[in-house]
Amino acid sequence: MRTLFHIPLSPFCRKVRLALAEKRIPFELRIERVWERRPEFEAMNAAVTVPVLLEENGFAIADSYAICEYLDEAYPDVPLFGRTLGERAEVRRLVAWFDGKFNAEVTRNLLFEKQMKRLLGRGNPDATAMRAGYQNMRPHMAYLGWLAENRAWLAGPHISLADFAAAAHLSALDYIGDVKWELSDAARDWYARMKSRPCFRAILADRVSGLTPPEHYDNPDF
Amino acid sequence: MRTLFHIPLSPFCRKVRLALAEKRIPFELRIERVWERRPEFEAMNAAVTVPVLLEENGFAIADSYAICEYLDEAYPDVPLFGRTLGERAEVRRLVAWFDGKFNAEVTRNLLFEKQMKRLLGRGNPDATAMRAGYQNMRPHMAYLGWLAENRAWLAGPHISLADFAAAAHLSALDYIGDVKWELSDAARDWYARMKSRPCFRAILADRVSGLTPPEHYDNPDF
Known part of the structure; x- marks a missing residue:
């Protein structure tokens, strides 16, 4: 297998x-x-x-x-990168945005500090990093909300790897209770649509030992 | 244009x-x-x-x-990602290696600390970061040397974006005199081959105001 x-x-x-x-x-x-x-x-x-x-x-x-x-x-049957050159460039720009910029500015400052450091035995979370993470989340949620409000999916008319990259970061942060959904209704609505897709089920069923997610974590109507 | x-x-x-x-x-x-x-x-x-x-x-x-x-x-005429699925995965793994791992462990600690911080007005270079950069260069040069010794080009039989990603980082570090070429003969030989390609000419002719590169910078036989 x-x-x-x-x-x-x-x-x-x-x-x-x-x-x-x-x-x-x-x-x-x-x-x-x-x-x-x-x-x-x-x-x-x-x-x-x-x-x-x-x-x-x-x-x-x-x-x-x-x-x-x-x-x-x-496995090209369900394409995840868009169809035209323009769509594909936009999908990849946003994948780079979430895996690069969002990761460095938000995910690392929260998930790495609070969870991975403990796992790797690298000491206590750095309070300055965590504060930066929460602060950086504001403009990122605003941008995510803007994309969600102005397009069918984040990168354009089709669901794409940009949606999955963004949802991957947000789902991990949501598990540790660190997503401020009240910052953007449009971002929350987009994430509710992502959560209700069959591909999301296994992620929502995931449990990490010693760490319980907030109640809304696996609820598509949060 | x-x-x-x-x-x-x-x-x-x-x-x-x-x-x-x-x-x-x-x-x-x-x-x-x-x-x-x-x-x-x-x-x-x-x-x-x-x-x-x-x-x-x-x-x-x-x-x-x-x-x-x-x-x-x-512009698929000169393919830079390899031909088979296996070659393409290897090219992309190495591009991610240099743009992700090498960048975080070496380039940022040296180029960002010594050059970009000054440019961005972000204060003095951090000596701890620079020390880490020089230390991390050793295993990276060993790995680069291993690839160069065991393959025609870094990712396999054809020159690819992996070579250009690696050469891009090394050329920028070489400009500020921070590549320890004595660490690997194979890496140096590979870089000499890269430098002698026509595509490299403009990079070697580049000069940054107020910063003179070492004499060997634009010499293919260094």
């Missing part, structure tokens, strides 16, 4: 899980404790990061960018 | 310049002082980052990932 090596709250892993599920490609999940630096895993990915996708024929693909582009080339 | 908005020492801009030149796509360069947040530029790219590619028909593409994928789709 095709296997995705992941960490449950990693937005990069969640993006790949959503892309696989939207394309109805069956796969098994396997948690990889990257900090243990398992030699068999390092042989698949020298960077020792998740996600890594292992195809049934033994072909391993590392890095969420490489995996998502691969999935669209290998 | 097609225009690339850039900053001369940005590795992400250099990667796009190399890709454009390798594909023999004509373009003009325009320096964008992103810190001035020019409204016309913000309208092209809400993230207010370089590079941005503006096509003659007015179509603007933001983010180096989106631009490089666009270039290969719109």
Whole structure:
């Protein structure tokens, strides 16, 4: 069986899980404790990061960018990057926005500080970073809301990897109760639409031991 | 004329310049002082980052990932991502390696601390970051050397965006005299091959005001 090596709250892993599920490609999940630096895993990915996708024929693909582009080339039936050159550039710009800018300005400051540091034994959360994370969330929610209000989906007329990248970050932050949904009705409505898609079910059913999500986490009508 | 908005020492801009030149796509360069947040530029790219590619028909593409994928789709004559699914996954894994991991562990700690901070008025270089940058360069040069020794080009049998991404980071660091070429003969030989390609000429001719590169910078036989 095709296997995705992941960490449950990693937005990069969640993006790949959503892309696989939207394309109805069956796969098994396997948690990889990257900090243990398992030699068999390092042989698949020298960077020792998740996600890594292992195809049934033994072909391993590392890095969420490489995996998502691969999935669209290998399984083009449900296209996730748009159709025209213009749509594709916009999808990728927004994927880079969420995986680059949003990740650096919001996700890392909250999820990494509060969760990953504990997991990796890297000490206590940095209060300055967390404050920056909450502050940075405001303009990001405003931009997300603007996109959601002015387009059918974030990148344009079709649902795309831009929606899944954004939803992956927000779902991980929502699990730890850190998304201020009251900042944007349009962003909340868009996320409710994302949550009600079949591809989202496994993510909403995920539970991390020792950490209970807020009540609204798996409720599409929040 | 097609225009690339850039900053001369940005590795992400250099990667796009190399890709454009390798594909023999004509373009003009325009320096964008992103810190001035020019409204016309913000309208092209809400993230207010370089590079941005503006096509003659007015179509603007933001983010180096989106631009490089666009270039290969719109101008496929000189393919930069490999031919098979396996080659393409490997090219993208290595692009992510250099633009993600190498950038975070080496480039930012040296180029950002020593150059960009001054440009952006963000204070003095952080000595701890710079020390980490020099330390992290060792395993990265070893890995680069291993790739260069075991393959015709970094990602496999063909030159690819992986070579251009790596060379973009190294050329920017080499400009400020921060690449320890003595760490790997194989890496140095690979970089000498890159420097002697026609697509590299403009990068080697670049000069940043107030900052003179070391003598070997533009010499292919260094």
